[in-house]
Amino acid sequence: MAKSNLDLICECDNFPYYEDNRVAYTENLKNYHAFRVSSYDVTLGYILNSVVEKFPWPKEIWAIDSAAQTVTLVTPADADPAHRSKLVAESLAEAVRLECFEVLKGWRNEKYPVYGPGGEYLLEMERSATPLFGIVSYGAHMTGYVEDATGLKFWIPRRAKNKQTYPSMLDNTVAGGMCTGEKPFECIVREAMEEASLPESVVRASIVPVGCVTYTHVRDPRAGGEIGLLQPEVEYVYDLKLDPSVIPKPCDDEVEEFNLLSVSEVKEALARGEFKPNCSIIMIDFFIRHGILTAENEPDYLDIVARLHRRMEHPTASHCLK
Amino acid sequence: MAKSNLDLICECDNFPYYEDNRVAYTENLKNYHAFRVSSYDVTLGYILNSVVEKFPWPKEIWAIDSAAQTVTLVTPADADPAHRSKLVAESLAEAVRLECFEVLKGWRNEKYPVYGPGGEYLLEMERSATPLFGIVSYGAHMTGYVEDATGLKFWIPRRAKNKQTYPSMLDNTVAGGMCTGEKPFECIVREAMEEASLPESVVRASIVPVGCVTYTHVRDPRAGGEIGLLQPEVEYVYDLKLDPSVIPKPCDDEVEEFNLLSVSEVKEALARGEFKPNCSIIMIDFFIRHGILTAENEPDYLDIVARLHRRMEHPTASHCLK
CATH class of the missing domain: 3.90.79.10 (Nucleoside Triphosphate Pyrophosphohydrolase)
Structure with a gap:
């Protein structure tokens, strides 16, 4: 056809629109955790709950809040983009080693940026990982x-x-x-x-x-x-x-x-x-x-x-x- | 500057966006009643609460629900656009007679259409009245x-x-x-x-x-x-x-x-x-x-x-x- x-x-x-069906939109959001970076009060992407469960989040740098449904990269207040990017890269390397995700098998060796409020550059991550974080x-x-x-x-x-x-x-x-x-x-x-x-x-x-x-x-x-x-x-x-x-x-x-x-x-x-x-x-x-x-x-x-x-x-x- | x-x-x-501030968006909506037409489960416009209070809604054809914050044009199930338009025109004529609203003093003598789900033509109303209904x-x-x-x-x-x-x-x-x-x-x-x-x-x-x-x-x-x-x-x-x-x-x-x-x-x-x-x-x-x-x-x-x-x-x- x-x-x-x-x-x-x-x-x-x-992805649903709030205006179309407010109840369905809100229900659908329950399937995701919000990806956040410490010190920034903003959601940078939505991570599918099944990804949150499978990802080998190193406890020292990731805070998972199951009630609020958030995954936060926790860094010192003076962390810069290079610092955050290194932490994310290390976590991704572990996910690759453990063969957690199909999408990471298509590793591109290209870095995509993530921006915060006002377009501030916060970090970069491997291109093939971006759909895992929904950025x-x-x-x-x-x-x-x-x-x-x-x-x-x-x-x-x-x-x-x-x-x-x-x-x-x-x-x-x-x-x-x-x-x-x-x-x-x-x-x-x-x-x-x-x-x-x-x-x-x-x-x-x-x-x-x-x-x-x-x-x-x-x-x-x-x-x-x-x-x-x-x-x-x-x-x-x-x-x-x-x-x-x-x-x-x-x-x-x-x-x-x-x-x-x-x-x-x-x-x-x-x-x-x-x-x-x-x-x-x-x-x-x-x-x-x-x-x-x-x-x-x-x-x-x-x-x-x-x-x-x-x-x-x-x-x-x-x-x-x- | x-x-x-x-x-x-x-x-x-x-007008605010839901994505920008979900709480503020929802709070702001409390300033309005939803304009509806009977038999159609959809909001056609937002009417400012102060307009709802001032408008001389004839009781036979308008149902005001203060709890749900809706204003509904009530018609028989077989009403057609001409029928609905006539009822709205009569209500507007009364509002003009009572000099309720400044915007109606700019009467244009032009009719603007209102559409329902799927683009169905539901009714028309005087152009200068459209901001009162937020259509x-x-x-x-x-x-x-x-x-x-x-x-x-x-x-x-x-x-x-x-x-x-x-x-x-x-x-x-x-x-x-x-x-x-x-x-x-x-x-x-x-x-x-x-x-x-x-x-x-x-x-x-x-x-x-x-x-x-x-x-x-x-x-x-x-x-x-x-x-x-x-x-x-x-x-x-x-x-x-x-x-x-x-x-x-x-x-x-x-x-x-x-x-x-x-x-x-x-x-x-x-x-x-x-x-x-x-x-x-x-x-x-x-x-x-x-x-x-x-x-x-x-x-x-x-x-x-x-x-x-x-x-x-x-x-x-x-x-x-x-």
């Missing part, structure tokens, strides 16, 4: 397209068959996660070369930052590893209108091939569920910003636009250079 | 701009001195509310002629629907009338790139003059608070979609993008033609 655009949004942004992660997605007399066409890659997550699914032209210290614009420029062989000069000349998409994803089997882990994500969004002579090409082993798809071909692939979930919503966001999906032709327009921009429950980063 | 872009968002989207209202805003070698310039109108709401403030090129039965695209085409003398052919040839902006506004003195009334709003957003030869001109008596402002001139006027609150956020949305405000130059980027697209607490319309 064909998936509607709202179906696709719901597959990606599938907000950051990425950048770019839609490369060409325009001719027949309309718009999109450069759509197919993910490699052997990729650990979402193998063989369709993707955005360029997309990547942002490691600690990286800024969205520099991230997308770097990824454009790494993933699509797009020269930096071509990208910088024409790329337009056009907003961001935010959602809270509850992981399903397609992501690999434990089911039900939370993944709140911020994806900075870019458009890149390309000259027809510029052809994206796979560069690393993450992409199988690039194909040029028309609007209706993309719509059909979306309806068949061929896109990686968070890439499908970047295409929907493009369609809305470019007048392809409108209030008059998309029955769920208002719901879709709001849910493409979910307000995160946890503190988020500021990537401002000023 | 200069207003930041987030300050401007906060002036417009100034979602709908409008369309268009930014008309030109582009030359020096960059973008925007056609910005100044509201008439004698306008009842927000006199002499800056506005979007074209903006208007949507009455019952009107679709967003037809609304903006109509308003473009009425407010800016832009011919239908010019508008239809180049206008692009680019999304919508949603927020919940708590009215302050600048709106005129009672303070604290709720106004959740959906504004469909359009861009119109104009040929430099096309000059918008005032047509009705709502607009004083049009001026062509550069990006930096618009930014300065925003910072001085010269734009009508909901028009300032349409400009900010334009700046984000066109890469003028970016993650790297706007410290509150993520917060701003999410709050430009607030998820409404109440059921909303579908304006789909299919």
Whole structure:
């Protein structure tokens, strides 16, 4: 059965909303412990109760409060990000040694940052561990397209068959996660070369930052590893209108091939569920910003636009250079 | 003191969020009664308690539950929208006769629709009464701009001195509310002629629907009338790139003059608070979609993008033609 655009949004942004059902929302939260860091009165992520039970929390640095449902990294008041990150890394190393979690078998050797109130950088942790803690992660997605007399066409890659997550699914032209210290614009420029062989000069000349998409994803089997882990994500969004002579090409082993798809071909692939979930919503966001999906032709327009921009429950980063 | 872009968002989207402070959110809701219609298990708007006390609710058709804090329009199960609308109109006529509310002195003689679950049309009511019931209202805003070698310039109108709401403030090129039965695209085409003398052919040839902006506004003195009334709003957003030869001109008596402002001139006027609150956020949305405000130059980027697209607490319309 064909998936509607709202179906696709719901597959990606599938953590409940308080406004929809206050009782169900509150009930659902009982499945998680709040991840906290001492000295900061704020929840940084939600950890599934089954993860709390399995994780080998070293008692000296982790305080588990079963009544309040909190897991707190306990450090001296003068601890800095390096100190906190080292403690988390040691705990994760022990979890890896004990083979506690499937997701940690996909160790990436990339560090993702965690931010506190006011966007203060608190610590970093191994990328593959972030869904265990349910912290907000950051990425950048770019839609490369060409325009001719027949309309718009999109450069759509197919993910490699052997990729650990979402193998063989369709993707955005360029997309990547942002490691600690990286800024969205520099991230997308770097990824454009790494993933699509797009020269930096071509990208910088024409790329337009056009907003961001935010959602809270509850992981399903397609992501690999434990089911039900939370993944709140911020994806900075870019458009890149390309000259027809510029052809994206796979560069690393993450992409199988690039194909040029028309609007209706993309719509059909979306309806068949061929896109990686968070890439499908970047295409929907493009369609809305470019007048392809409108209030008059998309029955769920208002719901879709709001849910493409979910307000995160946890503190988020500021990537401002000023 | 200069207003930041987030300050401007906060002036417009100034109803609390549950995620920010669960206790404060719940406390604040005690200031309102939920507006309901019998046979529908859903809240359609929030009515300020002081309005509930003052309104001359005819007992035969209104059930006030002070414990549950609800105001319900009670009708036979087979009531249709015309029936409900007539009952509401009669109640409003009585409130006008008794001079209960300042906002009703600005009677517009325009009808705004109220939607139930699944976008079902339930009733319509006089536009000036909608803040008393705190129902979602709908409008369309268009930014008309030109582009030359020096960059973008925007056609910005100044509201008439004698306008009842927000006199002499800056506005979007074209903006208007949507009455019952009107679709967003037809609304903006109509308003473009009425407010800016832009011919239908010019508008239809180049206008692009680019999304919508949603927020919940708590009215302050600048709106005129009672303070604290709720106004959740959906504004469909359009861009119109104009040929430099096309000059918008005032047509009705709502607009004083049009001026062509550069990006930096618009930014300065925003910072001085010269734009009508909901028009300032349409400009900010334009700046984000066109890469003028970016993650790297706007410290509150993520917060701003999410709050430009607030998820409404109440059921909303579908304006789909299919």
